[in-house]
Amino acid sequence: MSDPTIGQKLKRHRKTAKLTQEQLAERAQVSVEIVRKLEQGTRRSARMDTLHALARALGVATTALIGDATEAAARAEPDHRPLSLAGIRRAIAPVRGLDGALLTAPAGDPPTLDTLAGRLRTVDRTYQRNDYATALAELPPLLADVQAAVDVTPDRERPAAYALLARTQHLTGNLLIQLRAGDLAQTALSGALDAARASGDQVVAATVIQGMTWLLMRQGRLAEAAELAVHTADQVEPRFSRATPGQLAAWGWLLVGAAAAYARDNQPGTATDLVDAAQAAAVRIGERAPEPGHLMMVGGFDPGRVQMARVENAAVAGDPGRVLDLAQLVPPGPTPVGSSWQRHRLDVAWAYAQRRQYQESTGVLLELRSLAPAWLRQQRYARDVVETIVDGRRRAMSDEEAELASLVGCPL
Incomplete structure (x- = not known):
């Protein structure tokens, strides 16, 4: 049954x-x-x-x-031509034979770990620019090369190779979440967590867990998302006097993720407490010189990101006035983690629409269309905001508004 x-x-x-x-x-x-x-x-x-x-x-x-x-779940998303996922599917779930060997392995010796790390930084920047088509094209060969490097790396360098594999699979999982390919994202993040454990790098492992928390929320598994994030944060809670910026950021991201889950599960008090704790970590990072070579989540955690979390929780609570008040304290963007800034601006657009300030809401959405069209078309939230504007307006839509509605799949 x-x-x-x-x-x-x-x-x-x-x-x-x-x-x-x-x-x-x-x-x-x-x-x-x-x-x-x-x-x-x-x-x-x-x-x-x-x-x-x-x-x-x-x-x-x-x-x-x-x-x-x-x-x-079987219904199609808005009728935009989907980006092909075949290559990335082969990369995160390669076919192996009875002996465990890859059916099709890269020819020749893999590049050095330094070379591969440089390629990963390039793809990460591409992802943060919302160029998903390029990231999808570049990640499969990178994943294959990193996996091949893990297989041949000497034991003394194996932890670094596994950490690189974890980061690459983590980025892949994040991209797939943005593209609403949840099952593939889970495969990528599960592989990232296995590699992170093999590396022994707790910061890398914690950031992967934060990605898993995000995926669980997308799947509606709010209680599991909150429990996973809080449990992991308890495990990795740093001593502020000795913690590196990476350790503080990983812990802070977990608290922000847990707060988002609790806010959506109608527990605003717990969400506020967690954001307050994350604020302390962000302030402490601001007092320390950043470590070189940060990628993805670790590099984008600061007091501005924590303030965005406060704005988001106000939006989840259905309080547009508080959203706009809190948003005034968010530094101007975009930020290093582009999707965080963009999600924040959607909260602002939602608040304007709820207050019937349709021109201001449309202005924010047009800003996002210019900055991140590939990201915007994937956001159901954006479609809902546009529908609110369309339903509330008394005059005919402008050409720009009509194009915006078409981009997010809103029926006119």
């Missing part, structure tokens, strides 16, 4: 609360059509922010509303 659907769980909790569909929609500030379609089964999925708003209105954990959405 299959698990109850989201709609079935929603209906049960609504009846327990003795609310009509209209009353629930009003409390949650969502369309009554969303409530009706979910309960009728004509709509089998909803954005996490919508489920969170419904959970707040019902006084239950968001996870109490998450049910079977297998039919919804």
Whole structure:
């Protein structure tokens, strides 16, 4: 027997609360059509922010509303031509024979670890620029070369090789999360964690866990995401007097990830406490000289990123006024971790739209379209904001607004 659907769980909790569909929609500030379609089964999925708003209105954990959405998972995303994932699939799940050898291994000797690290830095910068097509083209051969290097590296250098493999697979997992290829992302991140453990590098391992936390939240597994992030943060909590910037950043990212999960699971007090703790780590990093060679998550943690987390939690709580107030304290971007800045700006666009400041909201979205079109088209959040603008505007859409709606897959 299959698990109850989201709609079935929603209906049960609504009846327990003795609310009509209209009353629930009003409390949650969502369309009554969303409530009706979910309960009728004509709509089998909803954005996490919508489920969170419904959970707040019902006084239950968001996870109490998450049910079977297998039919919804089979539905296509907006009809943009998908980037091919065949090459990256072969790279993260290569075919091996009975003896464990790769069916098709790179010819010749692999490049040196220094050369491979340089290539990884280049791909990381490409990813942070939101050039996903180039990153997808460059990652498969890099993954193959790094794996080949691990296989031939002398024992004394093997930990460094495994750390490089972990970082490469971590970046691959992050990219796949952005492209909503969740199963492939899980494969990449699981491989990254195995390699990180083999390297003995706790900072690398902790940043991989932060990526896994992000993936779990995308999958609606909020309680697991929070538990994983907090448990790992407890394991790696640094002594501030001796900690390196990398150790502080890895710990801080875990706290921010846990806060995001708790906020979405209707536990704002816990989320606030975790962000406050992350702030202390960010301030301490600011007092220390950064280590050279940072990649990905470790290099992008600072007080500005923590302030973005406060803004995000205010958006999750449905408070547009607080979002705009807190956003004034975020330093101007973009930031080294591009997706963090872009997600923050979506929160600002959402807040403007909720306050019927449609021109300001559109301006933020057009800024994002110019900066990161490949990223923006993957964001369901952006589609929801555009739909709010389209539904609320009383005049005809401009050409720019129509192009924006087309980019994010919003029906006109």
